[in-house]
Amino acid sequence: MSQMNAIPERDQVSVEETWNLTDLYADDAAWQAEFEVAQTYVDKLSAYAGRLGESGATLLEYLELCQEADTLLNNLANYAYRKGDQDTRVAQYQAMEGKISSLAVEISGATAFETPELLAIDPAKLEGFFQEEAGLELYRRYLTIIQEKRAHVLSDAEEKLLAAASDLAQAPNDVYAKLTYADLTFPSTTDGEGNEVPLSNGAFVPTQMSEDRMLRKNAFEAFYGVYGSVRNTAAATLNAEAKQRQFYANARKYPSALAAAVDSTRVPESVYHNLIQTVNANLDKMHRYIRLRKKLLGVDELHMYDIYAPMVSGGEKVIPYAEAKDTVFDALAPMGEKYRAIIREGFDNRWIDVRENVGKRSGAYSAGALCHPYVLLNHKDNLESMFTLAHEMGHAAHSYLSNRTQAPVYRDYVIFVAEVASTCNEALLMEYLLQRTTDKRERAALINHFLEQFKGTLYRQTMFAEFELRMGELCAKGEPLTADLLSAEYKALNEKYYGPDMVSDDEIALEWARIPHFYYNYYVYQYATGYSAAIALSRRILKGGESAVEDYLGFLSGGCSKDPIDLLKGAGVDMSSPAPIQDALDLFGTLLDEMEKLMEE
Template identity: 45%
Template sequence: MPQHEPEAKQAQKVQERKAIDQQYKWRLEKLYADDAAWEKDFTTVKELLKESVKIAGSLGESAEKLYAALHFTDEISRKIENVFIYARMKKDEDNRVTKYQEMSDKAQGLSVEVQSSLSFLVPEILSIPEEKIKAFLEEHEELKLYQFYLEEILRQKEHILTKEEEQILAQAGELAAAPRNIFSMINNADIKFPTIKDEMGEEVEVTKGRYVKLLESSDRRVRHDAFKALYNSYEKQKNTIAATLNYSVKKDVFYGKVRKYPSALQASLDEDNISLQVYDNLIETIHEYLPDMYRYVKLRKRALGLDALHMYDLYTPIVKDVKMEVPYEDALKQVSEGLKPLGGEYVSLLQKGFTEGWIDVYENEGKTSGAYSWGSYDSPPYVLLNYQNTIHDVFTLAHEMGHSLHSYYARTTQPYPYAGYKIFVAEVASTVNEALLMQDLLKKTGDKNVRAYLLNHYLEQFRGTVFRQTMFAEFEKEVHERVERGEALTPEALCAYYGELNQKYYGPEITMDEEIKMEWARIPHFYNAFYVYKYATGYAAAISLSQQILQEGEPAVKRYIDFLKKGGSDYPIQLLQGAGVDMTTTDPIHSALKVFQQLVEELEQLL
């Protein structure tokens, strides 16, 4: 018989979901026992929709009618949230499964129907004289539940359209979601990355889940190859993704215009009752501290012993002889220890999340990339991870559990209308967790190298969450302004501007790789307009709060837990003021960036 060449070792493939142990998967049956229970609620929502027709036109007749309408709205909204969230999370488990693609599409379609059917509500409330609404609130005790909700509607009165126009906008909701959904399918289902050789010379498939870990490699060839593999894959899709982003921005501009805002940015900010000054202050203040970023980049270049620092050299630890592989079970212990300053109740809730099926831990084929915390008023606050045993993943766990416990506190304390909190405050709880975990790890190490390694990681959190997200925010502002001026967002224009911005934020010590100009093409948050700046403001607020918690102890912890419990029962700025930070000033941003300066100085001395 002829001799055969020995078979090449198979590339490390991402495992199929069925191969993962059940204890590492979330338990969505806590929301719906099975798909049949989901179908039942789907049908119930369809039936409830018929009732909305009977309510329209009666809101101003009496306090009882107004209360009944608002109570009905809550009932149907709560159910459609359950329906939508379950279907989307089942799809996120494996985006290739047709059944859950269909359920997710059906749920989104029904969600738009609900919005359309209830679109009469706000215009009709606005047609009731304010004095009459005040009188209704005085005479009907249960209606007082909705006082803040009604005040919020009246605040935005000039931007609410007629009943008929609101209905048309609501019906267009499914079309408006198209750019985000198309990008999600490109990014999570269709795009394929090549394999590269890892440090051992074995073939490994590049995935979005593995990408950061590959960039953290001490082998520069691995970092270079992973970087090229990722961005060359996006480059092949640049025309499609540019068109998708272009129409997402056009959608934002359209909604801003029809709601009579001066810009899409101001329309977005007004949802949180945030002034334009807060957004602009962030960008301007970060610009002041860019020399500190350049100093950190220079330190990184020196510590790595490189003649030229490339974009793919930004993630690898600059302390080489520390290997921090953290298995998932160890991560659970580290996070629990790090969050002890938040008190026994907080830590016991954390354990509940760890042991009761809140978390979907490992990457599998077709699973949505990245990490998030989600869920409904009636479900646990679920967490999606793609855990890869890195220190970065430990912080991601702490981060997402911060969101989840914020949600848990809000949902168990607030009534349904106020359990959801605004994104502006959402990133505070997640980042307080990260900051406390970091302080605990720094306190417990006496090893100079481990300390330097952790300081490097802390600086990377600042770079990724404050500087990089502000760069994204500046990019978003500019691309929306270009569309508002009637300019086209071609791949060439997007790449050119993104490249300029990248150079501005990283400075003269970085060697700008052409591929980084494509980074805009892989950022899902750009399809949720003007979201990313809240990471930076949230981080600044969180650094301040974490320092108060560690320095003051119990009084600061009480203020903070009260803030978590308040959910969305007040405006974000007021909620944060109650917790102990004032985001109408630049003080929290300056305060956070001074911590960044100190970290750079300490790391310079250690290295």
């Protein structure tokens, strides 16, 4: 139980395993000084109201000023939110987060005139601006996309009102974050020998990966008992999230909240539905996986607290963080030295906040700051954490290349492609590990992990996407999303996806209350589509050599300079078709075949 040690306070964590935020600002005072500079952009930008149609030069001045403001906000937000996430209890950083959020709303309000004014410019006149001002050509794609949103843009006054309300729209996510990460406390639980084990949001999944079934059961029941105690608050918060999405979709004349969400990333709505339909057509493979898990665990009943336990007893081993870094670096050799130099820089120069501490945000992420990305981990020295490291460094490399290749207006890649780079790294790591083991039990443990990636990413995230779709449909019909309704809908989906060989415990009906991604506006489906694309791209890189790598690096450097479907086509995969999803699911079936064979030997 080495992973279940007491959770340290922030000041007890080794400095070398914390991120270095001085690369952003030397201290809080430096942040405050630049915040005051950023505040001046509210008046600077609002001074262009009514002037965008004057000339190409005026329009270019305004757009360049917007990029300056965006750069300042990026730096300020990264410092405030990274400080806040490392210990969510610190009021000072909560206040800084609030200040930068409010400033972003002010700037959004100050520029609310932009889209209506741009749409009021006659297309021929706008084309003349491009001819008279060469620097404006950089913004042609940006301006064209605005023109294509004409049906969803409101009057200047209405746009300003919506911009002013955007701070309120963030309230459900903010409330959820404070409730989950700062206010909820969890009782200690016990393992099979009666030893006390600390429990937290960050420690929960590691307890579920333990071979100690009593620990898994006790932690599962205690954990969801806490969420059950706030089920009505959690439901009201999620209901508010669904309502604000529907409000904005209605205001902007979209047929649904989903249509509004995918339009913002320029992804066809059919991609979302293709995913759910293709996965639903392959649920037999998931049910087969569950039957195999039940057999290999040797249990009469398979419960939800058995879903993360290793199917191969003794296959899990301790992997120190230093070893995990070396293994990830070696596994990425097919990506070439240009790519690996980015990974090495991140490892050596404190881009990463490694360990869990009291009050730290749970989970893992990469934040694409302009100086360099910052990666938050809650590392546990196991195989799962090594894959998480590979995953988040994929995000980091993607941000690093996009930020340094694209002009500010195009450097932020859309979320549809965000999960491709991360899961491609994971796929390359898995291939590396499988190629280097001859031990049947170790190979079975790795295949077990690969199967769990498919289960957790392709199936589970699609289940989340289907739940989120259902949540939006109910909200659109005026149905209040009560705790009872959400739990009933969630449990029904859980039973469908996991099948008859899984006992869907009553506690699992509350899982919706702990999933932060339900506040990310139809984000989760992109884990599954990204995983499918990553499987295809990793195989292309391994087979295609240098040319495939160059295509892939071009994709990583693309930012949002093209639509996401086109960026992925340039790298060699067509996500407008369900074929990559079906190919990935076929691989899942092949892995099941091998796992069954290995377990019979």
